[in-house]
Amino acid sequence: MSTHADWRLFRGDGRQRQTPLPPAPPWRRFGAPTSAPGSAGGPRHLPYLISPEHSDVVSAALHLRRPLLVTGHPGTGKSSLARAIAHELSLGGILHWPVNSRSTVQDALYRYDAIGRLRETSLSRDRGEEEPSIGSFVRLGPLGTSLVPRGRPRVLLVDELDKGDIDLPNDLLTVFEEGEFEIPELARLPEAQAEVEVLTAQSDEQALLVRGRLRCEEFPVVVITSNGERDFPPAFLRRCVRLELPTPDEERLRAIVTAHLGEGAIAEVDDLLDAFLRLRATKELATDQLLNAVYLRAGGVDLSAEGLLDAVLHRLGGAV
Structure with missing residues (x-):
């Protein structure tokens, strides 16, 4: 788990470092089937939640x-x-x-x-x-x-x-x-x-x-x-x-986060979920953007850094 002090992998100072990269999010791992959080035995695909x-x-x-x-x-x-x-x-x-x-x-x-x-x-x-x-x-x-x-x-x-x-x-x-x-x-x-x-x-x-x-x-x-x-x-x-397929409501969003990132990830997600729902009411957002934000938070990334949360929860439609 990263800390607020060391989550910055790229610093933009021109110095070379042998910085170890953290694991990729489960939905961005290639080559082998992805194990779901908390699963036992062999690897399996990420769960798909549907009514x-x-x-x-x-x-x-x-x-x-x-x-x-x-x-x-x-x-x-x-x-x-x-x-x-x-x-x-x-x-x-x-x-x-x-x-x-x-x-x-x-x-x-x-x-x-x-x-x-x-x-x-x-x-x-x-x-x-x-x-x-x-x-x-x-x-x-x-x-x-x-x-x-x-x-x-x-x-x-x-x-x-x-x-x-x-x-x-x-x-x-x-x-x-x-x-x-x-x-x-x-x-x-x-x-x-x-x-x-x-x-x-x-x-x-x-x-x-x-x-x-x-x-x-x-x-x-x-x-x-x-x-x-x-x-x-x-x-x-x-x-x-x-x-x-409908736009997921708050309850389904919580279930999606839990299914992809485990029970631990949902514990401190209320503020991110509130921000996501508030922004989604005024601009087009995708569910995986919320997953990205939660994953970064769980990895110790400081989402309060200027502009970072806006970069993750950017609108999908219209001019960039």
């Missing part, structure tokens, strides 16, 4: 094999829900498609490196070697990988769909309805090359395509998040199960 009525909506989407469209303010746990579903149902790691203004359905399905294939084919011919398979230059994207036939479905997180092109939701409809797609570059190959193994979004996995077509056995668990920045077409909404 029974909202978990029932998730279950409905799973029963119907329909995409789950999750809306809510930033920091309400939209993206984390996909990871919680994958963990609780033992469906493995999630496939993540972060959407931006340049995203297309084709890129999410697959990419074909035609230039790389031409170069490698030319080099192989010059060396008198066998030409590489076209499958070495086709890689499935997160959406395409989620449709690879397997016994149990994968979880696909389509993150912030409202940041994409206005036509992107409609472009997804065919794939969501049919659960299959075709790669024309493979469909045009001669009969002798009807079966081709291609790369997937998972480095240790390949997929076998016949005549360039891929069709799922089990429709993936699709979680689509949206910050509500724009409306989606009715045809798209009709094919989704909708879940709106």
Whole structure:
């Protein structure tokens, strides 16, 4: 535990020091599964708190094999829900498609490196070697990988769909309805090359395509998040199960802090919680900002230092 005197890791005085870094917050540790505070035995994922009525909506989407469209303010746990579903149902790691203004359905399905294939084919011919398979230059994207036939479905997180092109939701409809797609570059190959193994979004996995077509056995668990920045077409909404996550109230915020940081962290959090709720009433804040403040306080960081608490609890919307 740090003290007020030594919590400053960076001093800005130009002097080099062999300063040991403290442990990262549980939600910022990478490489190994995260242990929850107070857990016994092996590591496990951080807990995800959700009300029974909202978990029932998730279950409905799973029963119907329909995409789950999750809306809510930033920091309400939209993206984390996909990871919680994958963990609780033992469906493995999630496939993540972060959407931006340049995203297309084709890129999410697959990419074909035609230039790389031409170069490698030319080099192989010059060396008198066998030409590489076209499958070495086709890689499935997160959406395409989620449709690879397997016994149990994968979880696909389509993150912030409202940041994409206005036509992107409609472009997804065919794939969501049919659960299959075709790669024309493979469909045009001669009969002798009807079966081709291609790369997937998972480095240790390949997929076998016949005549360039891929069709799922089990429709993936699709979680689509949206910050509500724009409306989606009715045809798209009709094919989704909708879940709106509420902004956590004081009681749920206390439960979230306890779940992530342990019972000890909640003991002296009243002033931070009051400040967070007061600021959230006038500007947009995310729950993880409160967790950041509590974690720093628990680590001995002096949040009364000028401007520090404001830097942690900064507003999310508008000019910085």
